[in-house]
Amino acid sequence: MHPGLQLACATWAMAALSTALVVLRLYTRIRIVKFVGAEDHMYAWTGVFFVLFAVFIQVSIHYGLGQSFWRLGIDDASKAIFWTYVANSFAITGNAMAKLSMGLFLLRVVQTRWHKIALWAAVIVTVATSIALTIMLWNQTSPIRASWDPLRTPGKWNIQIQPLSVGLGVWSSICDFFFAIFPWLFIRSLPMSQREKIMLAGGMSLGVIAGACGITRTVVLSRLDVLNYTLNFVPYFAWAGAEIAVAMVCIGIPTLRPLYLRTRGLTSAYSNQGRSHNASQLPRFVMCDQKAPSPPPDPVRDSGFSHARTDSNVSRPPPAYTETRYDSVDDIISEYANRNVDVIWVRNEVRIREEVAEWPLRN
Known part of the structure:
Protein backbone atom coordinates (compact mmCIF):
# COMPACT_ATOMS: atom_id res chain seq x y z
CA MET A 1 0.00 0.00 0.00
CA ARG A 264 -25.11 -0.88 33.22
CA GLY A 265 -27.79 0.45 35.54
CA LEU A 266 -25.43 0.22 38.53
CA THR A 267 -25.87 3.78 39.73
CA SER A 268 -28.44 6.52 39.61
CA ALA A 269 -26.89 9.31 41.67
CA TYR A 270 -23.58 11.11 41.67
CA SER A 271 -22.01 13.27 44.31
CA ASN A 272 -22.00 16.47 42.30
CA GLN A 273 -25.73 16.20 41.64
CA GLY A 274 -28.01 17.88 44.12
CA ARG A 275 -25.29 19.55 46.16
CA SER A 276 -23.98 22.30 43.92
CA HIS A 277 -26.97 24.57 44.60
CA ASN A 278 -26.51 24.15 48.37
CA ALA A 279 -22.73 24.34 48.34
CA SER A 280 -22.78 27.72 50.09
CA GLN A 281 -25.25 26.72 52.84
CA LEU A 282 -24.54 24.95 56.10
CA PRO A 283 -26.75 21.90 56.79
CA ARG A 284 -28.62 21.73 60.11
CA PHE A 285 -29.22 18.28 61.60
CA VAL A 286 -32.34 17.66 63.72
CA MET A 287 -32.53 14.44 65.75
CA CYS A 288 -35.94 12.92 66.43
CA ASP A 289 -36.24 10.04 68.92
CA GLN A 290 -38.43 7.38 67.36
CA LYS A 291 -39.52 6.02 70.77
CA ALA A 292 -41.53 9.11 71.54
CA PRO A 293 -44.85 9.51 69.70
CA SER A 294 -44.49 12.07 66.96
CA PRO A 295 -45.98 12.81 63.56
CA PRO A 296 -44.38 11.12 60.56
CA PRO A 297 -41.12 12.82 59.67
CA ASP A 298 -40.65 14.69 56.44
CA PRO A 299 -38.97 12.83 53.61
CA VAL A 300 -35.25 12.66 54.13
CA ARG A 301 -33.00 14.00 51.40
CA ASP A 302 -29.42 12.78 51.21
CA SER A 303 -27.12 15.81 50.88
CA GLY A 304 -23.87 13.98 50.38
CA PHE A 305 -22.77 14.59 53.99
CA SER A 306 -24.28 11.37 55.43
CA HIS A 307 -22.16 8.51 56.65
CA ALA A 308 -22.84 5.05 58.03
CA ARG A 309 -21.05 3.39 60.93
CA THR A 310 -21.70 0.39 63.18
CA ASP A 311 -19.84 -0.67 66.34
CA SER A 312 -20.62 -2.37 69.63
CA ASN A 313 -22.20 0.64 71.35
CA VAL A 314 -23.92 2.26 68.42
CA SER A 315 -26.94 0.81 66.69
CA ARG A 316 -27.13 0.91 62.92
CA PRO A 317 -29.02 3.94 61.63
CA PRO A 318 -32.32 3.44 59.84
CA PRO A 319 -32.44 3.00 56.06
CA ALA A 320 -32.91 6.73 55.48
CA TYR A 321 -29.40 7.30 56.81
CA THR A 322 -27.42 6.43 53.71
CA GLU A 323 -23.93 6.67 52.32
CA THR A 324 -23.30 8.62 49.13
CA ARG A 325 -21.60 6.85 46.19
CA TYR A 326 -18.75 8.44 44.38
CA ASP A 327 -18.41 6.95 40.93
CA SER A 328 -15.96 9.24 39.09
CA VAL A 329 -12.21 9.38 39.64
CA ASP A 330 -12.07 12.97 40.85
CA ASP A 331 -15.16 12.51 43.06
CA ILE A 332 -13.56 9.58 44.90
CA ILE A 333 -10.29 11.44 45.40
CA SER A 334 -11.98 14.65 46.49
CA GLU A 335 -14.26 12.78 48.90
CA TYR A 336 -11.30 11.30 50.74
CA ALA A 337 -8.98 14.27 50.45
CA ASN A 338 -11.50 16.93 51.54
CA ARG A 339 -13.60 15.14 54.12
CA ASN A 340 -14.08 17.73 56.89
CA VAL A 341 -17.64 16.86 57.89
CA ASP A 342 -18.35 16.28 61.60
CA VAL A 343 -20.56 13.31 62.46
CA ILE A 344 -22.83 13.11 65.52
CA TRP A 345 -23.34 9.58 66.90
CA VAL A 346 -26.32 8.76 69.19
CA ARG A 347 -26.44 5.67 71.38
CA ASN A 348 -30.13 5.02 70.75
CA GLU A 349 -31.77 4.52 67.39
CA VAL A 350 -32.50 7.90 65.85
CA ARG A 351 -33.66 9.32 62.56
CA ILE A 352 -31.64 12.12 61.00
CA ARG A 353 -33.51 14.83 59.12
CA GLU A 354 -31.66 17.60 57.31
CA GLU A 355 -32.83 21.20 57.04
CA VAL A 356 -30.97 23.92 55.18
CA ALA A 357 -29.91 26.86 57.32
CA GLU A 358 -29.88 30.34 55.85
CA TRP A 359 -26.27 31.26 56.55
CA PRO A 360 -23.12 30.86 54.46
CA LEU A 361 -20.73 27.99 54.99
CA ARG A 362 -17.54 29.13 56.67
CA ASN A 363 -14.24 27.51 55.83
Missing part, protein backbone atom coordinates in the same frame (compact mmCIF):
# COMPACT_ATOMS: atom_id res chain seq x y z
CA HIS A 2 1.13 3.55 -0.71
CA PRO A 3 2.86 5.09 2.38
CA GLY A 4 0.74 8.21 2.09
CA LEU A 5 -2.47 6.17 1.98
CA GLN A 6 -1.36 4.16 5.02
CA LEU A 7 -0.67 7.39 6.92
CA ALA A 8 -4.06 8.83 5.94
CA CYS A 9 -5.97 5.73 7.05
CA ALA A 10 -4.14 5.53 10.38
CA THR A 11 -4.50 9.27 11.07
CA TRP A 12 -8.22 9.41 10.33
CA ALA A 13 -8.87 6.29 12.41
CA MET A 14 -7.10 7.90 15.38
CA ALA A 15 -8.96 11.17 14.76
CA ALA A 16 -12.29 9.34 14.83
CA LEU A 17 -11.36 7.61 18.10
CA SER A 18 -10.23 10.89 19.68
CA THR A 19 -13.41 12.67 18.61
CA ALA A 20 -15.56 9.90 20.06
CA LEU A 21 -13.70 10.13 23.38
CA VAL A 22 -14.15 13.91 23.50
CA VAL A 23 -17.90 13.57 22.90
CA LEU A 24 -18.30 10.82 25.50
CA ARG A 25 -16.24 12.68 28.09
CA LEU A 26 -18.17 15.93 27.66
CA TYR A 27 -21.47 14.05 27.82
CA THR A 28 -20.35 12.30 31.02
CA ARG A 29 -19.16 15.49 32.67
CA ILE A 30 -22.13 17.62 31.64
CA ARG A 31 -25.07 15.21 31.92
CA ILE A 32 -23.97 12.71 34.57
CA VAL A 33 -21.26 14.18 36.82
CA LYS A 34 -22.66 17.73 36.44
CA PHE A 35 -19.20 19.29 36.55
CA VAL A 36 -16.90 20.58 33.78
CA GLY A 37 -13.39 21.70 34.73
CA ALA A 38 -10.55 23.43 32.94
CA GLU A 39 -9.01 20.06 32.17
CA ASP A 40 -12.16 19.06 30.28
CA HIS A 41 -12.00 22.17 28.11
CA MET A 42 -8.34 21.49 27.40
CA TYR A 43 -9.15 17.88 26.52
CA ALA A 44 -11.79 19.02 24.04
CA TRP A 45 -9.37 21.45 22.40
CA THR A 46 -6.83 18.64 22.11
CA GLY A 47 -9.38 16.67 20.11
CA VAL A 48 -10.04 19.68 17.86
CA PHE A 49 -6.32 20.15 17.21
CA PHE A 50 -5.92 16.46 16.40
CA VAL A 51 -8.69 16.63 13.81
CA LEU A 52 -6.98 19.66 12.25
CA PHE A 53 -3.72 17.70 12.24
CA ALA A 54 -5.46 14.92 10.30
CA VAL A 55 -6.98 17.41 7.85
CA PHE A 56 -3.66 19.04 6.97
CA ILE A 57 -1.88 15.69 6.74
CA GLN A 58 -4.52 14.70 4.19
CA VAL A 59 -3.88 17.91 2.23
CA SER A 60 -0.14 17.22 2.28
CA ILE A 61 -0.71 13.66 1.04
CA HIS A 62 -2.74 15.10 -1.83
CA TYR A 63 0.31 17.10 -2.95
CA GLY A 64 2.80 14.27 -2.55
CA LEU A 65 3.55 13.31 1.05
CA GLY A 66 4.44 9.64 1.00
CA GLN A 67 6.23 9.88 -2.36
CA SER A 68 9.87 10.51 -3.16
CA PHE A 69 10.75 14.20 -3.12
CA TRP A 70 12.81 13.81 -6.31
CA ARG A 71 9.90 12.40 -8.30
CA LEU A 72 7.50 15.21 -7.47
CA GLY A 73 7.11 18.43 -9.34
CA ILE A 74 8.70 21.46 -7.70
CA ASP A 75 5.35 23.09 -6.94
CA ASP A 76 3.80 19.90 -5.51
CA ALA A 77 6.87 19.16 -3.37
CA SER A 78 6.81 22.70 -1.97
CA LYS A 79 3.10 22.51 -1.11
CA ALA A 80 3.47 19.04 0.44
CA ILE A 81 6.23 20.26 2.78
CA PHE A 82 4.34 23.47 3.63
CA TRP A 83 1.19 21.60 4.71
CA THR A 84 3.24 19.20 6.82
CA TYR A 85 4.54 22.27 8.64
CA VAL A 86 0.97 23.32 9.33
CA ALA A 87 0.03 19.81 10.47
CA ASN A 88 3.14 19.53 12.64
CA SER A 89 2.27 22.83 14.36
CA PHE A 90 -1.07 21.37 15.45
CA ALA A 91 0.62 18.11 16.49
CA ILE A 92 3.14 19.91 18.71
CA THR A 93 0.46 22.11 20.28
CA GLY A 94 -2.01 19.25 20.67
CA ASN A 95 0.58 17.11 22.42
CA ALA A 96 1.20 19.93 24.91
CA MET A 97 -2.56 20.36 25.45
CA ALA A 98 -2.98 16.67 26.26
CA LYS A 99 -0.34 16.92 28.98
CA LEU A 100 -1.82 20.19 30.21
CA SER A 101 -5.22 18.51 30.58
CA MET A 102 -3.72 15.79 32.78
CA GLY A 103 -1.69 18.33 34.76
CA LEU A 104 -4.73 20.52 35.46
CA PHE A 105 -6.69 17.51 36.68
CA LEU A 106 -3.93 16.49 39.09
CA LEU A 107 -3.53 20.09 40.29
CA ARG A 108 -7.19 20.10 41.27
CA VAL A 109 -6.88 17.06 43.55
CA VAL A 110 -3.39 17.25 45.09
CA GLN A 111 -2.96 18.96 48.46
CA THR A 112 0.78 18.93 49.22
CA ARG A 113 2.73 22.05 48.30
CA TRP A 114 5.66 20.30 46.62
CA HIS A 115 3.25 18.22 44.55
CA LYS A 116 1.70 21.39 43.16
CA ILE A 117 5.11 22.92 42.49
CA ALA A 118 6.27 19.82 40.59
CA LEU A 119 3.09 19.73 38.50
CA TRP A 120 3.24 23.43 37.66
CA ALA A 121 6.91 23.07 36.68
CA ALA A 122 6.16 20.17 34.33
CA VAL A 123 3.18 21.97 32.78
CA ILE A 124 5.00 25.28 32.30
CA VAL A 125 8.12 23.69 30.78
CA THR A 126 6.02 21.56 28.42
CA VAL A 127 3.93 24.49 27.20
CA ALA A 128 6.94 26.79 26.88
CA THR A 129 9.06 24.31 24.92
CA SER A 130 6.14 23.47 22.60
CA ILE A 131 5.52 27.13 21.83
CA ALA A 132 9.23 27.73 21.27
CA LEU A 133 9.53 24.74 18.91
CA THR A 134 6.49 25.85 16.90
CA ILE A 135 7.96 29.33 16.46
CA MET A 136 11.35 27.91 15.44
CA LEU A 137 9.65 25.55 12.97
CA TRP A 138 8.45 28.56 10.99
CA ASN A 139 11.70 30.52 11.34
CA GLN A 140 14.34 28.02 10.30
CA THR A 141 15.49 29.99 7.29
CA SER A 142 15.80 33.48 5.92
CA PRO A 143 13.58 34.03 4.03
CA ILE A 144 10.99 31.78 5.71
CA ARG A 145 9.75 30.32 2.41
CA ALA A 146 13.16 28.74 1.74
CA SER A 147 12.51 26.01 4.33
CA TRP A 148 9.63 24.47 2.36
CA ASP A 149 10.58 25.64 -1.13
CA PRO A 150 14.38 25.20 -1.23
CA LEU A 151 14.67 24.59 -4.99
CA ARG A 152 13.09 27.90 -6.00
CA THR A 153 13.89 30.11 -2.99
CA PRO A 154 17.57 30.32 -2.05
CA GLY A 155 18.10 31.19 1.58
CA LYS A 156 20.13 30.78 4.72
CA TRP A 157 19.42 28.19 7.40
CA ASN A 158 19.36 29.81 10.84
CA ILE A 159 18.18 26.89 13.00
CA GLN A 160 18.69 23.14 12.85
CA ILE A 161 15.20 22.12 13.93
CA GLN A 162 15.75 18.35 13.97
CA PRO A 163 17.99 18.23 17.11
CA LEU A 164 15.57 20.57 18.90
CA SER A 165 12.64 18.34 17.94
CA VAL A 166 14.50 15.33 19.31
CA GLY A 167 15.07 17.21 22.57
CA LEU A 168 11.39 18.09 22.86
CA GLY A 169 10.51 14.47 22.13
CA VAL A 170 12.69 13.32 25.02
CA TRP A 171 11.07 15.85 27.36
CA SER A 172 7.60 14.86 26.15
CA SER A 173 8.27 11.22 26.96
CA ILE A 174 9.61 12.18 30.40
CA CYS A 175 6.42 14.12 31.09
CA ASP A 176 4.27 11.17 30.01
CA PHE A 177 6.04 8.89 32.49
CA PHE A 178 5.96 11.59 35.17
CA PHE A 179 2.20 12.06 34.91
CA ALA A 180 1.77 8.27 34.90
CA ILE A 181 3.83 7.70 38.07
CA PHE A 182 2.86 10.85 39.96
CA PRO A 183 -0.66 9.75 41.10
CA TRP A 184 0.89 6.96 43.20
CA LEU A 185 2.64 9.58 45.36
CA PHE A 186 -0.56 11.03 46.84
CA ILE A 187 -3.16 8.29 46.32
CA ARG A 188 -1.27 5.86 48.55
CA SER A 189 -1.73 8.21 51.54
CA LEU A 190 -5.51 8.48 51.18
CA PRO A 191 -7.71 6.51 53.64
CA MET A 192 -9.28 4.16 51.12
CA SER A 193 -9.10 0.48 50.39
CA GLN A 194 -6.15 -0.98 48.53
CA ARG A 195 -8.41 -1.97 45.66
CA GLU A 196 -9.63 1.59 45.19
CA LYS A 197 -6.07 2.91 45.27
CA ILE A 198 -4.97 0.49 42.57
CA MET A 199 -8.03 1.30 40.45
CA LEU A 200 -7.55 5.06 40.59
CA ALA A 201 -3.78 5.17 40.23
CA GLY A 202 -3.78 2.44 37.59
CA GLY A 203 -6.35 4.27 35.49
CA MET A 204 -4.29 7.44 35.51
CA SER A 205 -1.03 5.56 34.91
CA LEU A 206 -1.94 4.40 31.43
CA GLY A 207 0.14 7.33 30.19
CA VAL A 208 3.18 5.06 30.07
CA ILE A 209 1.81 3.85 26.72
CA ALA A 210 1.90 7.42 25.39
CA GLY A 211 5.43 7.71 26.74
CA ALA A 212 6.43 4.61 24.77
CA CYS A 213 4.97 6.15 21.60
CA GLY A 214 6.90 9.34 22.31
CA ILE A 215 10.15 7.42 22.63
CA THR A 216 9.52 5.66 19.32
CA ARG A 217 8.72 8.96 17.61
CA THR A 218 11.93 10.49 18.95
CA VAL A 219 14.08 7.59 17.80
CA VAL A 220 12.50 7.66 14.34
CA LEU A 221 13.04 11.42 14.06
CA SER A 222 16.70 11.21 15.07
CA ARG A 223 17.42 8.78 12.20
CA LEU A 224 15.54 10.51 9.38
CA ASP A 225 17.21 11.83 6.24
CA VAL A 226 15.78 15.28 5.53
CA LEU A 227 17.01 15.26 1.91
CA ASN A 228 13.99 13.10 0.97
CA TYR A 229 11.56 14.83 3.29
CA THR A 230 8.23 13.86 1.68
CA LEU A 231 8.97 10.13 1.87
CA ASN A 232 11.17 9.73 4.95
CA PHE A 233 9.00 11.79 7.32
CA VAL A 234 5.89 9.63 6.95
CA PRO A 235 6.78 7.42 9.99
CA TYR A 236 7.43 10.52 12.09
CA PHE A 237 3.95 11.94 11.46
CA ALA A 238 2.40 8.52 12.09
CA TRP A 239 4.04 8.24 15.52
CA ALA A 240 3.35 11.91 16.33
CA GLY A 241 -0.36 11.29 15.79
CA ALA A 242 -0.21 8.02 17.71
CA GLU A 243 1.33 9.72 20.74
CA ILE A 244 -1.49 12.27 20.93
CA ALA A 245 -4.22 9.69 20.29
CA VAL A 246 -2.88 7.29 22.93
CA ALA A 247 -2.55 10.15 25.42
CA MET A 248 -6.20 11.07 24.81
CA VAL A 249 -7.26 7.47 25.34
CA CYS A 250 -5.27 7.21 28.57
CA ILE A 251 -6.64 10.50 29.91
CA GLY A 252 -10.21 10.00 28.71
CA ILE A 253 -11.02 6.41 29.69
CA PRO A 254 -10.80 6.89 33.51
CA THR A 255 -13.31 9.75 33.31
CA LEU A 256 -15.89 7.58 31.54
CA ARG A 257 -16.52 5.28 34.51
CA PRO A 258 -19.73 7.11 35.54
CA LEU A 259 -21.08 6.65 32.01
CA TYR A 260 -20.22 2.95 32.07
CA LEU A 261 -21.99 2.47 35.40
CA ARG A 262 -25.01 4.40 34.19
CA THR A 263 -25.35 2.26 31.06
